[in-house]
Amino acid sequence: MKKKWYDYLWIVSVLYLILGFFNILFAWLGLLCFFIPLGISALGGGKLYCNKFCGRGQLFELLGNRLGLSLKRTCPSILYSKWFRYGFLVFFLIMFFNMLIVTYLVWSGAHELSRTVTLLWTFRLPWHFAYPAAVTPWIAQFAFGFYSVMLTSTVLGLVTMAFFQPRSWCVYCPMGTMTQLICKQKNKKSCRSV
Numbered sequence: 001m002k003k004k005w006y007d008y009l010w011i012v013s014v015l016y017l018i019l020g021f022f023n024i025l026f027a028w029l030g031l032l033c034f035f036i037p038l039g040i041s042a043l044g045g046g047k048l049y050c051n052k053f054c055g056r057g058q059l060f061e062l063l064g065n066r067l068g069l070s071l072k073r074t075c076p077s078i079l080y081s082k083w084f085r086y087g088f089l090v091f092f093l094i095m096f097f098n099m100l101i102v103t104y105l106v107w108s109g110a111h112e113l114s115r116t117v118t119l120l121w122t123f124r125l126p127w128h129f130a131y132p133a134a135v136t137p138w139i140a141q142f143a144f145g146f147y148s149v150m151l152t153s154t155v156l157g158l159v160t161m162a163f164f165q166p167r168s169w170c171v172y173c174p175m176g177t178m179t180q181l182i183c184k185q186k187n188k189k190s191c192r193s194v
């Protein structure tokens with residue numbers, strides 16, 4: 001089947017991660033990966049974003065299937081369970097709001113800007129090399145926090161891709177869970193994903 005332009009969106013996902021090494025402010029672009037899928041689902045497009053436009057899902061597919069980096073074992077059933085998927089979504093949202101609070105504290109002057117990226121919500125990696133001078137601190141803080149979220153989810157996705165099915169991250173991806181919830185409310189037929 002002839003490739004369409006959107007089949008190459010995995011390149012955008014790779015570029016996004018690379019650009020974050022050079023200038024952390026590019027991390028703001030990651031908000032598109034939040035608002036576009038939610039917007040599409042809210043407007044009745046169901047899982048269209050997951051099925052066609054998600055560069056991250058394409059990237060896992062490419063690495064796992066084409067490059068053979070996945071063991072392609074069956075995902076543990078726990079990943080499919082509602083409590084795990086919803087539990088992970090709640091955890092993810094709590095961490096996201098925590099990131100917003102830190103951004104607020106930097107904005108208010110109560111906290112100093114931290115030029116670090118936090119991997120897996122635990123490991124603080126020095127990231128000062130990607131910090132441009134003369135940036136409003138809260139804008140940079142949000143970028144560091146958001147890049148941490150994107151990098152962490154990519155690492156989790158890569159690990160589950162390696163051990164299980166290439167797109168096993170999609171089973172518990174918070175965006176996937178949220179769009180699933182939205183489209184279930186709107187139209188059950190459009191809730192199928194790849």
Ligand code: SF4
Nearest residue numbers: 050054057170173176
């Ligand atoms: S579940 Fe997440 S990673 Fe997978 S296609 Fe949807 S938005 Fe992308």
